[in-house]
Amino acid sequence: MKIADRLHQAGIILPEPPLPVANYIPSAIAGNLLFISGQLCLDNGTLHQRHIGKVGGSVSTDLGIEAAKFCAINLLAQARAALGDLERIQRCVRLGGFINAQAGFTALPPIMNGASDLMVAILGEAGKHTRTTVGVAELPMGAAVEIEAIFEVR
Amino acid sequence: MKIADRLHQAGIILPEPPLPVANYIPSAIAGNLLFISGQLCLDNGTLHQRHIGKVGGSVSTDLGIEAAKFCAINLLAQARAALGDLERIQRCVRLGGFINAQAGFTALPPIMNGASDLMVAILGEAGKHTRTTVGVAELPMGAAVEIEAIFEVR
Amino acid sequence: MKIADRLHQAGIILPEPPLPVANYIPSAIAGNLLFISGQLCLDNGTLHQRHIGKVGGSVSTDLGIEAAKFCAINLLAQARAALGDLERIQRCVRLGGFINAQAGFTALPPIMNGASDLMVAILGEAGKHTRTTVGVAELPMGAAVEIEAIFEVR
Numbered sequence: 001m002k003i004a005d006r007l008h009q010a011g012i013i014l015p016e017p018p019l020p021v022a023n024y025i026p027s028a029i030a031g032n033l034l035f036i037s038g039q040l041c042l043d044n045g046t047l048h049q050r051h052i053g054k055v056g057g058s059v060s061t062d063l064g065i066e067a068a069k070f071c072a073i074n075l076l077a078q079a080r081a082a083l084g085d086l087e088r089i090q091r092c093v094r095l096g097g098f099i100n101a102q103a104g105f106t107a108l109p110p111i112m113n114g115a116s117d118l119m120v121a122i123l124g125e126a127g128k129h130t131r132t133t134v135g136v137a138e139l140p141m142g143a144a145v146e147i148e149a150i151f152e153v154r
Numbered sequence: 155m156k157i158a159d160r161l162h163q164a165g166i167i168l169p170e171p172p173l174p175v176a177n178y179i180p181s182a183i184a185g186n187l188l189f190i191s192g193q194l195c196l197d198n199g200t201l202h203q204r205h206i207g208k209v210g211g212s213v214s215t216d217l218g219i220e221a222a223k224f225c226a227i228n229l230l231a232q233a234r235a236a237l238g239d240l241e242r243i244q245r246c247v248r249l250g251g252f253i254n255a256q257a258g259f260t261a262l263p264p265i266m267n268g269a270s271d272l273m274v275a276i277l278g279e280a281g282k283h284t285r286t287t288v289g290v291a292e293l294p295m296g297a298a299v300e301i302e303a304i305f306e307v308r
Numbered sequence: 309m310k311i312a313d314r315l316h317q318a319g320i321i322l323p324e325p326p327l328p329v330a331n332y333i334p335s336a337i338a339g340n341l342l343f344i345s346g347q348l349c350l351d352n353g354t355l356h357q358r359h360i361g362k363v364g365g366s367v368s369t370d371l372g373i374e375a376a377k378f379c380a381i382n383l384l385a386q387a388r389a390a391l392g393d394l395e396r397i398q399r400c401v402r403l404g405g406f407i408n409a410q411a412g413f414t415a416l417p418p419i420m421n422g423a424s425d426l427m428v429a430i431l432g433e434a435g436k437h438t439r440t441t442v443g444v445a446e447l448p449m450g451a452a453v454e455i456e457a458i459f460e461v462r
Contacts (some may be wrong), residue, residue, distance in 0.1 A: 022417040023424040024439045030401045030460040031340055032185055038440030093184045098442045101292040108294045109176040116177040131178040132192030132302040134252045135292030138409040138443030140416045148440040152184040186339055247338045255446040262448045263330040270331040285332040286346030286456040289405045289446030306338040 003086045006122050007012065015044040015077070021140065026081040034082055038098070039074035041067035052142040054092040056105025059144045068114030069117040071147035075115075076122060079151055086126040090152040092119050092129040098146045101135030108133045115147050157240040158277050169198040171231040172237040175294065181236040186244070188236055192252070193228035194297040195221035206296040210259025213298045222226075222251065222268030225301035230276060233305055244306040246273050246283040253298045255289030262287045269301050311394045314430050323352040325385040329448065335390040337378050340398070342390055342459040345384035346406070348451040349375035360450040364413025367452045376405065376422030379455035383423075384430060387459055398460040401438040406454045409443030416441045423455050 007014065018027055020037060028035050041051045075095075080086050080102035097112040112133040120127040129149075139146050161168065174180055174191060182189045195205045209218035226249075234240050251266040266287040274281040283303075293300050315322065329347060330336055336343045349359045363372035383403075388394050405420040420441040428435040437457075447454050 008189075021270065022421050023428060024403070025436045026438065028399065028436075028438045030399070030458075033187075033341075035402050035458075036437045038439040038442070042462075081233060090183065091184070093182045094189050095178070096440065098440075099292075103204075103291070104338045106292055106294060106296040108292065113176050128179045128182075130180065130182045130189045130191040132252075132300065133294060134192070134290045134300060136442045137291045137411070137445045138407075138414055138416065140414060140441060142414040145444060146440070150184075187341075245336065245338070247336045248343050249332070253446075257445070260446055260448060260450040262446065267330045274331060282333045282336075284334065284336045284343045284345040284456075286404065286406075286454070287448060288346070288444045288454060292447045304338075304343075 001087055003122060009121045010121055012073060014073065014077040017081045018042050018045055018074055022036060026078045029082065032152055033154045034079060036078045036149045038077050038146045038148040039071045041145045042072040042074060043070050043144050047141055047143060053144060054102035055099050055111055055144050057102030061110065063113040064144055065114035067145040068111055068147065069118050071145050072115035072118040075149045077148060083153060088153050089123060089126055090154050091126045092123060092149060093152050094150040095129050095131040096148040097131060097133040098136045098139060099133065100139045108135050157276060164275055166227060168227065168231040168234055171235045172196050172228055173200055180232045186306055188307045190229050190232045190234060190299045190303045191223045192271065192302040193232065194294060195224040195226060195299045197224050201295055201297060205298045207298060208251050208256035209265055209298050211256030218265040218298055219268035221299040222265055222301065223272050225299050226269035226272040229301060229303045237307060241279060242306050242307050243280055245280045246277060246303060247306050248304040249283050249285040250302040251285060252289040252290045252293060253287065254293045254298050262289050311430060318429055320380065320381060322385040322388055325389045326350050326353055326382055337390065340460055342387060342461045344383050344386045344457040346454045346456040347379045348448060349378040349453045350382060352380050355449055355451060359452045361452060362410035363407050363419055363452050365410030369418065372419040372452055373422035375453040376419055376455065377426050379453050380423035380426040383455060383457045390460060396461050397431060397434055397460050399434045400431060400457060401460050403437050403439040404456040405439060405441040406444045406447060407418040407441065408447045408452050416443050428429045
């Protein structure tokens with residue numbers, strides 16, 4: 001199945017990729033690796049109030065999962081902007097997940113699954129990735145989740 | 155000296171590599187780089203109570219060092235599972251270390267040395283790596299240490 | 309314009325690169341990628357008192373920006389030591405920025421710009437990079453900022 005079909009099936013329309021909020025670029029290709037800058041949990045460019053704050057605190061588990069999913073959608077939007085066509089993705093190699101965690105909240109992997117599940121749903125086998133998930137003290141704009149990625153491309 | 159001999163000399167038997175705790179894979183090869191997912195300080199699959207909590211708080215420096223060593227053992231176990239033979243490792247390129255740090259605990263590099271020393275002890279010259287060590291707010295399952303790796307392979 | 313000229317124009321003399329504070333190496337080349345270990349905000353080897361502590365707390369925004377700039381200078385010093393000549397840099401691919409953030413301080417991207425702006429000022433187009441910025445709980449020696457880098461080299 002083609003990626004475009006999987007996006008359609010999942011009801012996802014990739015947004016215009018968010019512009020960097022400072023002096024950097026959203027993606028860079030070195031050899032066969034595509035690096036994507038850390039993406040916040042923006043919904044089509046907007047950081048909703050419900051995705052601001054600490055997961056396990058003011059942000060519920062379900063909303064944390066939703067936030068991680070938005071990060072993944074933005075990563076794919078950036079990849080498409082960089083590559084022209086998502087079919088050029090050979091595989092998602094690595095996701096680096098940073099959860100804005102309430103003190104004592106250690107159930108971080110289920111939150112990060114919001115991104116991992118989306119990546120596999122859209123890219124299929126090519127979406128299976130390594131990942132690192134940690135709980136951080138603060139994130140830009142108070143976002144609940146930030147995720148960066150490395151893709152292998154052709 | 156061969157890696158198997160160094161493991162024997164150090165009295166280390168690599169465990170079955172821990173299974174990912176969620177929807178991701180433990181390792182991925184892209185070109186000549188082997189990416190390993192963040193590994194928690196599991197001892198042969200078990201997260202001991204003594205390795206849960208904040209380093210510099212309920213987890214002492216010595217236990218933090220031990221935790222970092224277990225992360226490194228799991229990284230090598232994952233590398234062996236991915237490569238079939240650790241001799242295929244050209245070098246350890248990078249370790250990313252995340253210490254579950256008590257507020258005010260800044261002696262993070264000696265903790266991370268638990269992993270770095272093990273890597274050099276087992277891989278020799280090929281074990282000398284770049285690294286980044288930071289203190290994070292929370293880690294999955296309350297683990298004291300999590301470490302990810304990139305290896306160059308042949 | 310050559311990198312040496314841009315350094316001169318910016319009034320920057322690259323220091324002797326800081327030695328690793330523990331059992332690791334400052335840089336490693338794998339294929340066409342140069343990995344640099346996380347660099348603290350040392351000024352020619354010295355961690356000033358004004359760059360110790362929490363950005364948004366005891367460390368002001370301006371000093372946080374200065375700290376990030378010192379990290380970038382150290383990254384370039386390490387790159388020069390690894391490559392012999394900074395002109396071998398094809399591009400800065402990625403910066404990973406860790407800000408020692410006061411609780412509630414979310415204006416992290418402007419802090420990280422201290423590094424990003426320096427990288428672009430010195431490397432020009434080749435200095436435009438992807439990046440990830442997060443606020444962490446603690447950093448080695450209480451440093452305000454730590455930054456790691458990946459460069460593509462020729």
